[in-house]
Amino acid sequence: MRLQRRIGNHQEEGGRTMIEILYPLFVLGVIGIVLGLGLSLANQYLTVEEDPRIDAVEKLLPNYNCGACGTPSCRAFAEGIINGEVKNLSRCKPGKADKHFNPILEYLKEHPNPDGSIVDVKI
Template sequence: MYTAIMVVIVMTIIGCVFGLVLAYVNKRFAMEVNPLVELVEDILPKGQCGGCGFAGCKAYAEAVVLDESVPPNLCVPGKAAVAEQVAKLTGKSAPAIEPRVAHVRCGGDCTKSVRKYDYKGIKDCTAANLLQGGPKACQYGCLGFGTCVKSCPFGAMAMGSKGLPIIDMEKCTGCGTCASACPKQVIGFRPVGSKVMVNCNSKDKGGAVRKACSVGCLGCGLCVKNCPHGALKVENNLAVVIDHHICTEKCSEATCLAKCPTGAIKAVVSGIDLQEQSKKEAAANV
């Protein structure tokens, strides 16, 4: 009994000594926090997406306040409104940021794409990609397991009824988290208000594309030849919109849509991706 009491007393004394030492060290080496950092952090959307290039909102707040070289407009989700507030607090200038939204560069849903095997593993795109590049015959196509959807910090994505992600253009901030999560690099970006989009990511030649997907880009160049404003080009066997502003400002009739033999080029209606139709189908199936 006496031994147990002594053990308790000794442990209590040791605990008190260590507590006093830690309290002294904490006070002696405490770093003053710039109150401006907290003010800037409160303005940020707290998505922790990393779109600014820093490890979360707090890290960016510290950098933009303490480092003169860090601009106030790096918060992509916050857009111009947040950039202006951060600039005002830090006394820096905030160049205009063009709003952007994510774009799934694949139209090969489960009814239009060919599969090379039946995948039975973990429902995750990264995991599936480790097994011969995934079950899709097109090595560049969306695998459809929703890894991008799970990664979106703003709830702007959902899986459609036909196995392709759907992007809610009203919620999408263009932060880039979904693009980073995609092992196939299927997700790209386009400016808000753009008129056309290429729903394909394949770099294969036309013959291989036809075998893998009925709506893939063949790289035939018909869209380029029929665009009177030079807004398109074929790069690595894939049609690419060079400048969306050309389409927005100069084009009144998108002839590229009519000339595309597979329908790989789609129109954007009122700034909303036409894949929104899949969302309606999914809701109808519930």
């Protein structure tokens, strides 16, 4: 067998030293830690606060996600109600006035906009 000298270590030709094996693992570990810290900081500083009234109004809707109201989902319809884009609750075809729409109107009267105004929506 022919021996080869590499950085002061004797090894067989074609063999690997421990440093050559562990170096890529160390580099990948450092990259993983750096990216993990970056994601953690991004999550901390780039979060978007949503209006909790959207979730409450969505729960009061029938949640069929049928799209008959003209929006892709009940969540989008609830966002439209809260943002003032939807003026008529009867656009929701599966919804019933006594079961869905009246509780929404009551909820919106009890929980006004941040500026104190009440969302203007009708049945």
